[in-house]
Amino acid sequence: MKAALAALALFAAGAQPAAAATAATLEAVQPWSRPAAAGTTGAGYLTLVNHGKADALIGAETPLAQRVEMHASTMASGVMSMAQETRVPLAASGAVAFAPGGRHLMFIGLKRALRVGDHVPATLNFASGEKLKVDFVVGTGAPATPMAPMAPMDHTNMPGM
Numbered sequence: 001m002k003a004a005l006a007a008l009a010l011f012a013a014g015a016q017p018a019a020a021a022t023a024a025t026l027e028a029v030q031p032w033s034r035p036a037a038a039g040t041t042g043a044g045y046l047t048l049v050n051h052g053k054a055d056a057l058i059g060a061e062t063p064l065a066q067r068v069e070m071h072a073s074t075m076a077s078g079v080m081s082m083a084q085e086t087r088v089p090l091a092a093s094g095a096v097a098f099a100p101g102g103r104h105l106m107f108i109g110l111k112r113a114l115r116v117g118d119h120v121p122a123t124l125n126f127a128s129g130e131k132l133k134v135d136f137v138v139g140t141g142a143p144a145t146p147m148a149p150m151a152p153m154d155h156t157n158m159p160g161m
């Protein structure tokens with residue numbers, strides 16, 4: 001059963017086109033992800049460009065994870081913490097960056113490992129009803145800032161803080 005699911009996930013990932021997807025008014029620029037082990041949490045980064053009127057990202061999904069959350073990281077008194085966001089506003093003709101150390105997507109409960117070169121197909125859902133297909137490419141393209149093993153909402157007992 002597990003093997004069948006994994007095969008299905010691999011097939012789904014392989015079937016996605018690699019090109020950056022664009023909806024009518026929304027564009028995903030340089031979507032990328034990081035290597036992660038099965039069962040852990042992956043991260044998604046990109047810049048969302050809105051060529052139309054004001055909208056908001058209200059959710060996302062991928063067949064490779066149990067769920068996708070939008071998070072904002074903030075640094076306060078030298079401690080990094082994350083808060084879940086349910087709505088990320090996109091101004092008319094504006095852009096929002098999802099990048100390490102800031103806002104990001106979290107792929108929670110990965111159904112398989114993400115390795116360099118893998119693709120994570122995802123669908124982003126917007127308040128306007130628009131859906132944007134995005135293909136996150138797994139790479140090591142950013143400075144390594146190791147994240148704590150996922151207890152996403154509670155970083156108060158991290159060692160060394």
Ligand SMILES: [Cu+2]
Binds near residue numbers: 082104105106152
């Ligand atoms: Cu997070």
